[in-house]
Amino acid sequence: MKRRQFIYVVGLATASGGLVIACDANPNQNQAATELENELVVYSGRNEKLIGELIKQFEQQTNAKVQVRYGDTAELASAILEEGQNSPADVFFGQDAGALGALQKAGRTVQLPTSLLNQVDSAYRSPEGQWIGVTGRVRTVDYNTNLVKAEELPSSIFGFTDPKWKGRIAWAPTNGSFQSFVTGLRVAEGEERAREWLEGIQANDPQVFPNNTSIVEALSRGEASVGFVNHYYLQRIKQDNPDVPVEHHFTEDIGSLVNVAGVAILNTANHPNIAQRFVEFMLNENAQNYFASQTFEYPLAAGVEPKGNLKSLTQLQTQAKKIDLSNLNDLDNTLKLLQQVAVI
Structure with a gap:
């Protein structure tokens, strides 16, 4: 079936809160357009546990019916590309900037409209204005305070290739967030430098885990000294066991990549x-507070502060190399590199 085409006026609202759609000569077509505009299809790489409650709130506020297809971020992006012009998706909600x-x-x-883009620092949105970050996810080196003193920790992620860390490191090479980090490492430092880091860590006989949660749990039990993770997993565990x-340890380089x-x-x-209203909703103060307090990510809009003992995004920007996050899309070559150095 041929897709319906609409002429719409961005940002205008009726007294009831709906968007104004340009009129034509047929009132029945107007009614059909309005009904369709109360529907939304979202392909979400963020799972229902993380955003399901916000989806419900959006439906209640807009009287919209939202159909969500949950799945792996990379797989959903591939599905959109394969579906081409026949894709039913209106919005893609990606877990990382690469997709x-x-x-x-x-x-x-x-x-996207300038009014939306201006709500988020330019470092965390597409330079071309075609996607926008909702929350920030920072790479950290978490450490067991009984096994490691803060002053022992190197300021660079490359410091962990030192043989003194042999047998003390935990990582999750098959995890998506780790692979996004390695892509960022390749973009910021080049292929050979990324290879050197991977080979150096591999030489230090790291413990391999399936995901970030299991790394932080192992650290809490003293089974490893340091682990490479995203910041919010520790916050979630400390919510139940402070x-x-x-x-956290934040390095002063790409080791503290903000995805x-x-x-x-x-x-x-x-x-x-x-x-567009969905994007606006995810950037409003209510949604940003939800992410800060419930998923423990960095809010990127509305002036909301992150929760926990975290460095500010301004500090992280100052310390780390800035990269275009859109360039984190080259996962294929990251996987090849990880296979070449026998990490996966």
Whole structure:
């Protein structure tokens, strides 16, 4: 079936809170357009546990019916590319910037309004304005405070290739967030330097875990001294057990990479008005507070502060090399490198 085309006016609202859709000569078509604009299809690489409650709130506030397809971020991005012009998705909610960048480079995303883009620092959105970060996810080196003194920790992620860390490191090479970090390492430092780091850590006989949660749990039990993780896993564990002897260490380089979970509106969106309202909703103060307090990520808009003992994004920006997060889309070559050095 041929996709319906709509002429719409961005950002205008009726007294009831709905968006104004340009009128034509047929009132029945107007009614059909309005009904369709109360529907939204979201492909989400963020799982229902993380954003399900916000989806419900959005439905209640807008009277919209949201259909969400949950799944792996990379797989959903691939599905959108395979579906082409027939994709039913209006919005892609990616777990990392790499997948958003891949869709942008394939010409599948649209320019977002300046009013939305200006809510988020330029470091955490597409330079071309075609996707925007909703929350920040920072790489940290978490450490067991009973086994490691803070002053022992190197200021660079490359410091952990020192033989003194042999048998003391935990990592999760098959985990998506780790692989995004390695992609960032390749972008910031080059292929050979990334290879050197991987080979140096591998030579230190690291303990291998399936994910970030299991690393932090192992650190809390004293089974490893340091672990490479995303920052919010420790916050989640400390919510139930504040006495866990584990703290964050932020390196002063790409080891503290700030990746984002973000959204893009697709160029085949059947419901562009409500899609834009969805993006606006995810950046409003309520949603940003939800992410800060419930998922413990860095809020990127609305002036909301992160929770926990975290460095500010401004500090992290100053310390780490800035990279275009859209360039984290090159996962294939990261996987090849990890296989070449026998990490996976």
